[in-house]
Amino acid sequence: MPASRAPRVTIKDLARGLGMSVATVARAFHPGGAIAPGTRAAVLRRAEEMGYHPNALARGMITRRTGIVGVVVSDLANPFYPAALERLTSRLQRAGYNVMLVVTEPEGAAAASEAAALRLLLSYQPECAIVLATTLSSAASRACREAGTPLLFLNRHPGDPEAAAIVCDNARGGAAMADHLIDGGATRLAFVGGRADASTNAERRAGFLARCAERGLPAPCEWPPEGREGAFTYAAGQQAARALLGQAAPPRAVLCANDILAIGFQEVARDEFGLRVPRELAIAGFDDIPMAAWPAHDLTTLRQPVEAMFDAALDWIGRLGQGIPFPAAPLRLAGTLVARGSTPAFSRDTHLEKETSCSMP
Amino acid sequence: MPASRAPRVTIKDLARGLGMSVATVARAFHPGGAIAPGTRAAVLRRAEEMGYHPNALARGMITRRTGIVGVVVSDLANPFYPAALERLTSRLQRAGYNVMLVVTEPEGAAAASEAAALRLLLSYQPECAIVLATTLSSAASRACREAGTPLLFLNRHPGDPEAAAIVCDNARGGAAMADHLIDGGATRLAFVGGRADASTNAERRAGFLARCAERGLPAPCEWPPEGREGAFTYAAGQQAARALLGQAAPPRAVLCANDILAIGFQEVARDEFGLRVPRELAIAGFDDIPMAAWPAHDLTTLRQPVEAMFDAALDWIGRLGQGIPFPAAPLRLAGTLVARGSTPAFSRDTHLEKETSCSMP
DNA sequence: GTGAAAGCGCTAACAT
């Protein structure tokens, strides 16, 4: 026998209780419903009394608007994502959507389980799926397309040109950091990357290296070296520090592809190499996770425009309900350089313009 | 016009395409279905070709088993919870459930929005709701009860005796920590609490104080003082350190109600008071968040039996499907003391027994 | 403004 739960009050019960038809009762729950104000009030009052609550599943089946938004995450160990997930969920909730959470394995190995998880999500007919913090296997993307579920990448964007994306302008951020470090007096710079397959990593790196070249500096040294896999983790940051700072001519300023890397790097720089930050070594990160502001780290970083990204996402999702598909061109929003104690104070409080977008060819 | 999406392939389309009845087709998708193996194979093959995927909403309406599990979180800023959420979601997914995420405002102020969010969740007819990391307003609890949705508290338990709960044996954990610190040689102990209304806080404190008394020590000093609100945050840990370590006879060993507090405390102890840990001050936390193992913190802590808690939760949820309600008595599972460098090495690697339960009167 | 009827996509008795 399946679960025997207390039967819920349905619209039928309510209609019976009121001596009305279900149609009338239903109209009371819809803004534009053609119903006499008095009738509506009566229905609402009785509903309250009887403890009636509409069944979203039944409603969703008919209207094809389930109010469900799928959110796919994979790297909750990076503090940036819990914070983002919390905000995103809050905002979707307030807009009347409900978040269905899908966690995919961080390592690509489990592409099969990822596809399974996504299929499960799709079976609930979400209005769209938001991919936070990870790329999706092509199998999973295809599944969405087949199911007709719009896909929105937040923070990263996949190779897939058909997918909509809202991202931080990572290249500009990387460039701004290069300026900041160079203005701080450094000439021997370094870049510490995370996962090579992440668009965030590639763009931040590209922006940083390009600006260094523009300003006539020698090419920064890099970690991880060609052919070696990086990661967006504390441990990877430590490793990078041991490698880069152990060199004959170690860098004097380092940009790490994200904050958690930078924090790991800084830890080793101080504890194992006895370097004073920022005097002997300047360190910067990317994201502005809460920890970055802790006195122990006091990390200069590029704050992602998270709220602006969510503003846009909610806007897009709202339009979806009116039949307007997601824009094809990725939306890039500029971040803010937050100068703290891990870099010299020369150009403190430089702020990038608050927001900017740029379209694709 | 509502969203015009590509119409999905339904079971009817599939039945038509196969020249069978919908009933037969449906049976192919159910394990015990009375259907010829050949027919099933044909259906499955054709389904694949036509891109048919069952609609979970429609199925849920009939079977009253939606496969949806609501998960309510509020404090994603505490690293313990993202990690727990990730694991819990993964495991539920693998068991065929889908997680609907509800984020409630951390501060009790927004009890109204909490109730609204929960109502929204309930309208999707979840099979149960798991409350992770927070207590629920009584309005919200009542809403669940009225809707007939079983409620399971994970990690905390509310005053509400009707609610099911799976928690770490916090009192024993607190006692184990007292032993560990006392065995390490300390006599002037302190306890730093978090939110006073959290059961975790109360239990850890009670266990700690009781054991101190049993071992004949003077009552540990405490923070926050009576009437002052604490919090489970880094900043609160810093504050506590400034208050406790600034005293005439500062404590030599401190148990913080969770790791993030302990890390904040430790930071201030080292940087502002110049104390050497663990020589001059022993510090311990509770939870074993990933950061606790970082060399910079190297924090002794009481690891919560997270996986065992989830084992039990999944077990209970599985039974729910067979009509077996959640047990009324809270399940308490013992944690493990993980001794690291922030406390003296005397009784390193003490492990509590792996698991224990205790019933309520 | 209200009611009757059809049906969303699927499952679960019933027949056969």
Place this chain on the structure above:
DNA sequence: ATGTTAGCGCTTTCAC
């Protein structure tokens, strides 16, 4: 083993 029928709870024509 398969088809027929009746719904799940709700929205949405269409009459009145």
